[in-house]
Ligand SMILES: *[C@@H]1O[C@H](CO)[C@@H](O)[C@H](O)[C@H]1NC(C)=O
């Protein structure tokens with residue numbers, strides 16, 4: 035009896051609240067989140083032709099990608115030497131370099147530079163990647179095949195491992211809390227943030243540096259995704275038009291690269307040091323389609339279950355959701371399934387009365403699909419949407435469809451809209467049928 039009472043009290047014990055206090059990103063729009071956000075709201079496109087990156091790209095059916103712009107840091111572009119000492123650059127895969135840079139930006143934004151042993155132990159890192167360092171695996175395979183053992187670098191393994199992004203961030207800053215890496219295809223970045231928020235809620239850490247990073251714009255990766263019939267191939271001469279979420283002419287996703295990293299913090303911890311709070315992580319839902327390796331179930335069951343679970347944790351009714359940052363990658367089946375799932379969840383007695391009140395965006399029109407980094411970068415866009423009350427545009431949305439009668443929500447076509455956003459969902463889905471949804475809200 036006593037034991038039962040104790041268990042009951044344990045169960046009732048309130049979860050610690052988790053807020054977002056720092057943002058960092060390297061994206062096809064810019065190196066740095068401030069300029070990325072500015073360009074996103076201006077309806078700029080980060081997509082360009084891959085043929086500038088070498089002849090191997092020219093033979094491929096899809097010649098468009100969201101490439102991080104190359105150049106000086108002061109121009110919000112990327113050259114590794116502006117962000118990392120030469121030794122670290124040599125030791126790190128490009129995806130890990132992007133992660134380290136985005137983490138630095140997020141930590142500076144949060145003003146979190148702990149030095150005491152207790153603070154360092156209370157700070158952890160979860161940063162994942164979907165694919166990791168394909169370039170190194172490819173080059174080393176070729177070198178090993180041609181030249182044997184002598185040709186394999188001692189740095190091969192540390193440059194290959196996906197959890198080394200999280201490892202490098204903790205080594206650089208001395209963080210001794212939990213160190214983890216999700217790798218769940220295109221859901222990676224959102225899983226990393228959701229899981230990290232649980233680690234804080236449960237008391238494993240007070241601060242978590244969380245996100246996803248990807249840099250696999252390699253001819254072999256493009257060949258693989260093209261063989262899986264996932265990529266846009268009809269817009270090679272017009273790269274900015276290639277990613278068209280919810281548009282009737284959408285025909286596949288555009289591969290992108292970059293990283294998104296946030297600083298998550300326990301609410302009282304953030305308040306005590308007067309940190310700027312962007313949003314609160316209210317709910318997190320995970321599910322599986324349990325259906326097919328790459329295709330969604332037509333009615334979007336997995337997406338529906340993940341979003342419903344996120345709302346349940348947040349204790350919010352569907353009517354409270356002002357905005358959904360969709361996973362929508364610009365594929366025919368995926369966008370339609372997600373659209374059905376969103377409408378099924380958000381329309382109805384406890385939800386919105388008409389589809390035109392459901393605000394949905396896919397920022398992939400501007401940056402393409404950042405795979406393992408997508409969920410993190412899009413969660414950041416959603417945090418800024420809540421913080422600034424402005425809905426970013428969906429580029430290239432000319433005629434919603436297909437079928438047109440199903441696409442009757444507000445997709446914020448082509449230009450940003452001012453709109454109060456108190457609560458929002460951001461979705462991420464990955465090959466293998468893994469789905470996640472994060473519910474974010476204004477902190478009050
Ligand atoms: C792999 O080889 C190509 C071609 O030689 C080179 O451009 C690229 O930098 C190499 N990548 C790595 C990670 O060493």
Ligand SMILES: *[C@@H]1O[C@H](CO)[C@@H](O)[C@H](O)[C@H]1NC(C)=O
Nearest residue numbers: 329330334337463464465467
């Ligand atoms: C859930 O994730 C799987 C994995 O990619 C994806 O195929 C499916 O489309 C997602 N579900 C929906 C409804 O989008």
Ligand SMILES: *[C@@H]1O[C@H](CO)[C@@H](O)[C@H](O)[C@H]1NC(C)=O
Nearest residue numbers: 395425427428429446447451
């Ligand atoms: C995103 O949604 C907002 C609000 O509904 C809309 O104004 C904007 O055009 C959308 N952006 C895109 C790219 O659809």
